[in-house]
Amino acid sequence: MFTLSEDQRALVEAARAASIAAIGPTVKQDDETETFRPEIFRKLGEAGLCGIPTAEAWGGLGLGYVEYALVLEEIARVAPSWAVCIAVNGLPQIILTKFGTDAQRQRFLPGLASAELLGAFALSEPGSGSDAASLRTTAVREGNQYVLNGTKFWITHGGYADVYVVMARTGGPGPKGVSAFLVEKGTPGLGYGKKEEKMGLRASPTVELVLENARIPAENLLGAEGDGFRVAMSALDSGRITIGATSVGLAQAALDCAAAYACERKQFDTQIIDFQGVGFMLADMACKVETARLLVHKAAWLRDQDAPYAHIAAMAKCVATDAGMSVATDAVQVLGGYGYTREYPVERLMRDAKVMQIVEGTNQVQRVVIARHLKRAYGGG
């Protein structure tokens, strides 16, 4: 686990080269203009980066989560927006793999894994974020269809996605009343509301979904009625590894920029890295990047072994995203005034880092998950 195999090293090199080629030329412009380019997604798909852990039989590479984390780290080093895109497109793949029927897998997995189809995950609502089980969107069975009504908020790829996994209420209050559905683009009654204007992650579209009597075939139910909360939480356990890996890549990019700058920049006739105040800051940043990477890889490795991993994934998400925020902020400090300008990528990385502490369960919610695990493990009931 502490060294990469030859195949893993080759995958990292390939992911790095493909990310630089596909995303690099427009990364700055797309952040400034809040532009999402579907053609970049297709290029990452052509490079084989959109279905890393999906089985080969369903069009993926059939690799593990360690490989997935390695790839996301490389994409995030170029642009965290795009690592998040690949991670979000991965959520329907995780769900279909675990809960889908063969017919559902056949219909969607090869397209999602090859980037012919873009996927999305719609859990959050205006009134339910951390308390996801209180969601209010409804799905009512009518003959061989379900009719969906409600509003989903903060949906990454909203308006662009070809298929959404939508969580909606089919039963009573609480988690057991929630079911999961596949809703395709073009479904009558599926509309899009406002696009969020965000601090960071600006090349990734975040859009409101509006479901008004949206009719979908009954066979688009994922799992059984009442499984929806379990479907969503199981995807988020895996998703936390991907957001952790994205933050490791983001933090590495910030460290790369700051350390190189500190070796070059002179004040008082001295390279600034030789001022202990700056050198120690860089040393702490490097410690945080390595610690975060190790924990993300451990969570990924446990998942690959089919061992319990949810609490370690929550720790990895917390540690890596807090590291991302801290390292990117310190990188701006190391660059001084230049760090505050758009001439260097560190201000963008700092803006992008913040949202990682919020998405796929805020870092407070991760601590709730970890504390619950401790309570069980130490006999608290």
Ligand SMILES: Cc1cc2nc3c(=O)[nH]c(=O)nc-3n(C[C@H](O)[C@H](O)[C@H](O)COP(=O)(O)OP(=O)(O)OC[C@H]3O[C@@H](n4cnc5c(N)ncnc54)[C@H](O)[C@@H]3O)c2cc1C
């Ligand atoms: C850029 C972006 C992209 C997103 N993409 C998606 C997407 O694709 N699909 C999707 O479904 N959602 C998406 N989300 C939504 C995201 O998952 C939620 O924002 C997140 O879960 C938090 O919910 P909330 O914003 O409603 O905050 P709230 O739940 O209202 O939380 C507000 C504050 O209270 C704290 N808090 C809440 N409950 C507790 C508790 N029990 N203990 C301690 N503190 C608590 C939180 O940590 C936070 O600090 C996205 C959000 C953003 C910003």
